[in-house]
Amino acid sequence: MCLLMARQDASFVHKMRQKSYLFLLGVLLVFSPYVAMVVLQSSINVQGGLGLYSLGLAYGTSVLFTLLVNPVIIRRFGSKRALLAGEVTYIIYFLANFFPESYTLLPAGIIVGAGEALTWTVFVMYSLQFGQQIAKLLSKQEHQYVEKYSGRFVATFQLSQILGNLISYAILYGGKNHSGNYLPNNTTTNSSVKMVTSDFRYCGANDCQNANLTREALDQYKPQDPHTMYILISVMIFVSICGIVTHSMILPSGELSNLTITKVNPEGKEENVFIAEEDHLKDKNRVESPNAEQLAKNGCQLVLNTLKTTFSHVCSKYQLLITPLTICYGFHVSFIMGELTRAYTSCILGVEQVGFTVAIFAAVDGTVALACKKIVQLFGRNRIILVALVQDLAVYTFCVFWNPQINTTWVVYLIFLMFGATDGIWKTMLIVIYQDYFPKCQEIAFSAWNMWITIGITLQFLFSTMICVYTKIYIKISLFLLGVLLYGVAEYIRKKERVAGKINKATGPVASEMREISPLNENQSSI
Template sequence: MLDNKQKVLKKLAFYSLGYFLTYGSYYAILFLQSSINIEEGLGATSAAVTYCCSVGFGLLLTPAIIRIVGAKYAAIICQAMYIFYVLANYYPIVPALVPASVLVGVGEATMWPTMILFSVHYARCYAKQVGKPNSTYETEFVGYFFFGFQLSQIFSNLLSYAILYGGKSKQNLTFARNQTKSDFSSCGIHDCQNPNVTQQNIDMYIPTSQLTLNLVIGVMAGMIFVAAIIYLTLVNDINPALEQNETTSHDRAINRRALLKTARKGPNDKNLEDYCETLEVNTPQSKCSMIYSTWKATFRHVFCPKQILLAPFALYSGVLMSFGYSELTRAFTSCILGVDQVGLCMAIFASTGGVSSVLISKLYSRVGRNIPLIIGVSIDVSSYMFLLLWKPTSENMGVVYVTFITVGIVNGIWQPLISEIHGEFFPHNHEVAFPVWNMWVLAGFAVQYGWSTSLCVNVKIYTQLGILFFSVLAYGAANRLQTKTKKLQHQNH
């Protein structure tokens, strides 16, 4: 028989496998968008549509959807949307790809905060079983989530690389070997997506064999389908609202009564396992009143001073992430090495990001936010300077892989750090705080894909440096407010 701690870890394993297959498959296709659908900017445009829809849906409906259908079924609905989007790439035309992009935008708006809620849930369950405070494990479990996310990118992108590289024609291999220095004059930071230049080098962006591309699409859709089955059959629903009440001693008595009430409903619910495996409905609100109250709480949260000051950092996180997904894959990988190398480069990006996310989460839990923040800013600025100064030639093409290492490390730092700052600043409002954090991240995606076809890469880098510096200043102000709030709470107690 498994003890309660092992049961929590078992549930965590099923949940992790589900998001591993889902995210890996979806993002493997997304990473290819700016290359395989580069003509007329369809790939970047469809991705911009995705994340514009994500912002609106995430602000208005994501918290309400999670409350109404539960985190488990919200995730399954999202997975169905991911499958539809992946399959739409069989016919990459506006009538097929744009509606699919709208749907997957809804999925992105809902899936990310749902997964963070699951991570926090399992952290609290595990903390209960070992008799330690929730905060001991919350940061680490969120870090493990992002590590698992990066591992999913490694697996799926290596799979994509193997399929596309295996289907690469001998003619295309010869073409790649015979490139000269002049081939790179419109690559890297000088990539401006000039239609004439793109058309002249179209073989670098689109696989020569349509069969191999179709195989990638089919495999990725199948993996998401398997993930949906896992969530449907092996993952229990959770109730974030009930858990959040346990973050203060004032509310613990209320939750004990709720757990006793739950225990009376089933013969096998006798201990703390109830807390980790049941969905408790605390109030008999109608769906309409629940949506209204959620909207009210969401908009109140969006306009609270601390959230306004943290918004630029979350926005920057999305801009940086999508810079790797869209600009690095097209302007550096496809333009210099060829589209078949996108999967390998993104696997490198994900592996370095995964390691740095775990390390930075452990450092955060031991020394606080400031030292990881300084490390992140230092590496980030250095990475941008490297991209601006490097000039690609036929002799140093391998440096492309180094760019993915550096940007991957930075991405792995910011993802868990910024999400956990939101969790720490709003400990009693995770149901709203995480969707709002996710909304700003997705807004960053919308910005990056929106300006993708309009600005040269070097202009984007200078703009991102400006957003980074502004974000750090705004965070400093938010941290000062947080310190004052804690002092007032301490004085009142």
């Protein structure tokens, strides 16, 4: 009997692991094209800021959809259908880029924002379930498997940023005219001496998205051959479809909580065990789901409760003090995705280099984020935050005063590398801060974390065309200083309360810095 059950458990675990790997493969195939398309928007749809406006609408819609609609849709239609519907919206956004007009791209931005809210929510749910259910069959504690499978999801998303942008770089660079006959519109030639001099006066910090200047230098922002862009979009659609098909084949239908079968444990008692297979959904021992009317009622009640709890949390003392730093991080991310890729990469190096520079950023970002946990244990959180602040202020200041020349274009790659290092720090440290400050309400705390970051991203995208890059940099420097200052105030208040015994040392900053950073919380970001 025990031998039979051991074999059964081993078979279930093997099947579950297989499905988890295929699930992550689908995540990689779905995310890679989309993240590559996002960082290209400020360049390929630079005229009128159309690309950035579409992204602003996408992220704004994502915030509202996550708060108001997600729970109802997932409860009403099930996790798998919600996920597939969300992934299909990526394809809609790709199709809109075939004909990028305001009446196609802006509605597509709203649609993909709703879809992205669904996909991120369900991806986290599946990652959690894989870890929890395998833990039921194996000996280790549940949180170890949850962290393990959530960590794999985070690593897959980081890999998708690298892979997607390298695919973009390969296609756009391969489609570039390398014959030497082409000169971008921001260059001038003297036929008598056959000399080429590049004019980067309106690149970098001086990029104000002037309509006339943008029109004259359009070849720097768009591929020389429009067919290259069509090929890129087609490849992105194909890769996304492969990911969607993978998920449709291996993920079970219905509610995640209902994916169980009845097994007999060694004590002879029956217990429910999650098995991710379609035929088990028809198991006679499975509890029937509530009807549609009851689901809708429960969903609406859940939305109201979530809004009430979220509002109460965002008005709390410590959340108010760290909110400016959280919003500032959203501005920082969108600056890299929308401004740095256009004003520095496309304007100076050409649009075909956008994918390569962002791949450098993502690789360094991921490496630093992985190493950050051990560095914090050695030096403490606040010292690491101070280092990131000083480095970002230095790089932002350099970006303002740097005058690019033809022989210094390589500096663009260095800028992305430096920002990748600090982004890995900020992302990780914000997670540690929220874990430390709100140990008893982390679910709602990380919802607020995600909301404020997304609001920062949205605002940056929406006002992008209104002011010059150097003004945006000054705003970011001011926000970083304000955010870190208020965070310092929060740390000072917590120190006083800890000394007074109002904060349990077991959940204080020192203990939480040494604690394993839960990758699950990282998954709640839609960035």
